[in-house]
Amino acid sequence: LCLGVLVSGQGTNLQAIIDACERKEINAYVGVVISNKPNAYALQRAKKHGIPNYVILRKDYPSQLEYEKAMVEILKAHEVELVVLAGFMKILSSYFIECFRNRIINIHPSLIPAFCGKGFYGMKVHEAVIEYGVKVTGATVHFVDENVDAGPIILQEPVFVDQNDTPETLAQKVHEVEHKLLVKAIKLLSENKVEIVGRRVIIKEGE
Ligand code: GRF
Numbered sequence: 001l002c003l004g005v006l007v008s009g010q011g012t013n014l015q016a017i018i019d020a021c022e023r024k025e026i027n028a029y030v031g032v033v034i035s036n037k038p039n040a041y042a043l044q045r046a047k048k049h050g051i052p053n054y055v056i057l058r059k060d061y062p063s064q065l066e067y068e069k070a071m072v073e074i075l076k077a078h079e080v081e082l083v084v085l086a087g088f089m090k091i092l093s094s095y096f097i098e099c100f101r102n103r104i105i106n107i108h109p110s111l112i113p114a115f116c117g118k119g120f121y122g123m124k125v126h127e128a129v130i131e132y133g134v135k136v137t138g139a140t141v142h143f144v145d146e147n148v149d150a151g152p153i154i155l156q157e158p159v160f161v162d163q164n165d166t167p168e169t170l171a172q173k174v175h176e177v178e179h180k181l182l183v184k185a186i187k188l189l190s191e192n193k194v195e196i197v198g199r200r201v202i203i204k205e206g207e
Pocket of ligand 1: 007008009010011012013014042086087088107108109121122123178
């Protein structure tokens with residue numbers, strides 16, 4: 001399965017995918033990495049593993065559509081079959097989503113539908129979790145559709161919030177779960193064990 005990974009930051013999720021592919025844990029490979037940030041460390045990780053990588057900047061295009069077309073062109077040129085948003089901080093329009101209908105997944109650092117949607121990204125999620133005082137948070141891998149952070153959920157895993165947790169310590173705990181969950185979701189998709197039934201996702205175990 002050829003993966004196209006979109007990144008904006010550190011790339012620890014990208015690294016988890018690269019490692020799992022190289023260890024042959026999943027029958028997939030990262031065909032291309034695209035970042036919207038020139039200095040995203042994720043790009044260094046791609047370079048280190050000889051993965052084609054591009055910086056595509058919204059400001060270099062006259063419209064969101066042209067910006068998305070540029071990314072779609074690169075993904076298609078690399079024969080990407082599954083697009084993975086791994087810490088990607090740009091909203092994608094229905095044009096992009098239509099080009100890869102039900103073939104885009106995202107990792108979000110909370111138990112959707114809690115603490116998600118516009119404004120809830122990166123550390124802001126964990127700050128809101130601590131602020132609210134919930135006892136359980138977690139990570140979610142979901143399909144990307146037109147609604148932000150609201151596509152059909154593939155996998156979720158809880159992370160218990162300790163009363164001494166800070167957003168930083170919580171982020172660390174959630175991050176470890178994200179890495180595991182994202183790799184597991186890609187593995188299931190590479191084995192065609194994921195079926196979308198309306199809003200719900202059925203995982204076909206065994207087989
Ligand atoms: C993380 O907060 C992750 O939860 C979210 O994007 C952020 C950056 O992840 N999806 P990464 O280290 O760049 O993969």
